[in-house]
């Protein structure tokens with residue numbers, strides 16, 4: 502049944518109960534009564550992320566948490582029992598994926614990173630992450646790889662599990678837990694050596710110890726391992742490599758033994774080179790990556806998460822006027838992004854959100870376009886590319902049959918103008934509507 506644009510027709514709960522009872526009675530067995538119920542989005546234009554084309558006037562049929570068909574709308578005959586959402590002329594894209602978030606952080610202009618790590622309780626930080634997850638969903642981001650709790654222990658695992666259990670609303674989370682740092686190579690720093698302060702990562706040195714912490718983090722629920730392959734030794738210093746080749750190899754080997762992949766924070770060419778040769782899957786930031794090392798990444802199928810939005814946010818906190826691009830940090834990042842595009846390395850959306858406001862993840866895609874990508878490429882970086890990194894290419898990142906029904910309905914086509922991904926009309930995660938507004 503067709504209704505006015507944006508209207509939602511839902512059968513009443515008693516009808517559902519009656520059909521459920523009937524299904525059980527007829528089959529003589531207890532079945533998933535929702536399985537036969539279909540939710541249909543009609544009249545939509547679907548952004549095909551693989552071809553980059555807009556498929557006009559389609560019907561998307563969803564059953565349970567999956568998309569069961571995407572077909573020309575005119576050919577679809579819906580049943581009276583189906584729930585129909587009519588969004589004629591609106592654009593549907595897959596749920597967006599940000600591969601670099603920090604749900605346990607909030608913007609540094611609200612509280613410095615040091616203060617968050619040292620003064621805020623893990624309880625407070627975890628509770629603050631709950632509305633942050635909601636804002637993330639409302640922005641159309643249905644999956645996050647959360648790259649470190651920054652001193653909040655295993656709170657990301659708790660968030661992930663609470664979302665899975667339906668206790669709180671949030672995106673799918675791939676958690677790295679504490680992240681691994683070398684002695685003297687992470688904050689909080691700059692204090693007199695007699696103070697022993699908690700760190701933003703888990704300290705480990707030497708091949709034996711790094712293997713032990715990888716095992717510890719996996720046992721505590723990590724889905725990914727993160728290592729800081731370079732960092733500054735003192736505030737104001739330039740970054741230098743932290744872990745030796747041998748240590749990085751041990752980290753990747755131990756993670757891979759358990760079927761996990763490794764993300765490396767690295768901005769210097771030497772740290773990137775070591776991390777790539779050790780077998781990491783992604784490089785985070787890559788701020789000063791040379792063309793040679795970007796080509797090495799490309800040869801080894803290592804993906805870059807450029808975190809442009811965090812660089813811009815940090816520049817803003819240090820006095821950049823928004824819209825200007827002459828802050829030295831941003832100039833360097835922009836030049837790196839151009840080298841990355843020229844090198845052919847795969848680039849995924851990873852924003853470092855948490856440094857700036859949760860729900861503002863689209864800022865990364867907007868900067869990607871501002872710095873040289875087409876809107877289609879930017880969309881692909883947050884849809885098809887990201888699931889390849891996550892090892893979930895069969896079920897995430899596409900509006901296609903068999904994929905999880907993570908969908909975002911937009912007013913108009915974002916492949917023409919990337920800012921159109923903001924303020925979705927409707928967001929669905931796993932076949933469930935998690936956000937909707939009146940268009």
Ligand SMILES: [Zn+2]
Pocket residue numbers: 601602603648853
């Ligand atoms: Zn980060």
